[in-house]
Amino acid sequence: MNEENILTLEKFSGPLDLLLSLIAKNEVDIFDIPISEITKQYMNYIYAANSFNIELAAEFVVMASTLIEIKSRMMLPKEIDEETGEEIDPREELVARLIEYSQFKAIASHLAKAEGDYSLRFSREQDYFEDIVDNTNLQLTSEMILKAMSKVLLKRKIRIEENSPMLMETEEYSVEVLISDLQAKLREKRRLTFDEIISSHPTRAYMTGIFLAILEMYKMGEITISQEYSYSDITVNYTKDTQNGQ
């Protein structure tokens, strides 16, 4: 189980998450954080994580500088709040942030439970009818139209990047290359539907190419093809190298 000890930042959703985990691990009071020790441990994580998402890294480094600032303020003479006459704890703001964040983290795990059930419920898709009632006061904004359009395009995995020029490219595929791609995919998955195969590049050129590749592979006897009824999804089964116990 040594692998668990490998320092990795990716399993934390952010610097606050990492701090909370250090506080929990050290079993210290969140209202009296031993800043010096926690900062040291925090920095170990930063140093150990040399290869990862640069944007995420920046956010971890910002927190590191906050910790160091607090640590240095702890060493200075105590500041006094002029209104209340009480000592100012340099850790106060960080503690407030940690508590606020930890609440949302707790709520997040509650939501994860709700999601568990939610994803197991299905409803019929509304494909035959349009609502006839309540279209009278329809107020459309350009944002709503853009959103509707993006939703349609998202289904086909095409994104509209805001303000980016559209590039029209002709794509060319060779059937040979597509066959070897498909073999690689099928070797792993054994069974794929036509929709799954084309979902990565839903363009006409790719669909045509991959369709030819499927026909070619069928001719070579590497796959079987089945379809439950007309227009339903086509399933491609790989029949080559089935030595692993199938």
Added chain:
Amino acid sequence: MDNRKHIIEALLFAHGEAVKIKNIEAVFDAYYEDIYPILCELRDDYDEQKRGMRIIITHDTVKMVSREEYYPYIKLLLSPPEPTTLSQAALETLAIVAYRQPVTRSEIERIRGVQSTSSLDTLIARGLVDSNGRLDLPGRPMGFVTTDEFLQFMQIETIEELPDFGAFSGVDMQENEEEKE
């Protein structure tokens, strides 16, 4: 005998997805106060008999869905997509939107300490979060709110029914409200 309950059942099945309660009112030329109790009765009938379907009611919509405990059997018949789960980052973002709505992206990022654009995009694409226009704050930032789909997700009728987590931890959830930029 009042057969509106059965008519509504037929409406829910034929319509699919979530039906606006307003539209059901229009069918019967009745008021919300007349329709809502019938919806509850229908829901309770389904629950008492552990029917294959359930009725999920929110403030605005009502929806007929398959009962989650029968999912394993559905899986034997169909090959539904594996339940997709939201990432920890997306769940944290959803939690913040749910309890602080309408909330700006910068407020979400202040609380989480990390940029949250892609989490928000995921939640919007899944229909759980939506923007409700610009807020009356400096820079007129976009405000994010949860949707009716989120209420179905939580199985609650209104956002006020969300569990009060502030009470659990003894820290006032609204405490930092004035810090919003």
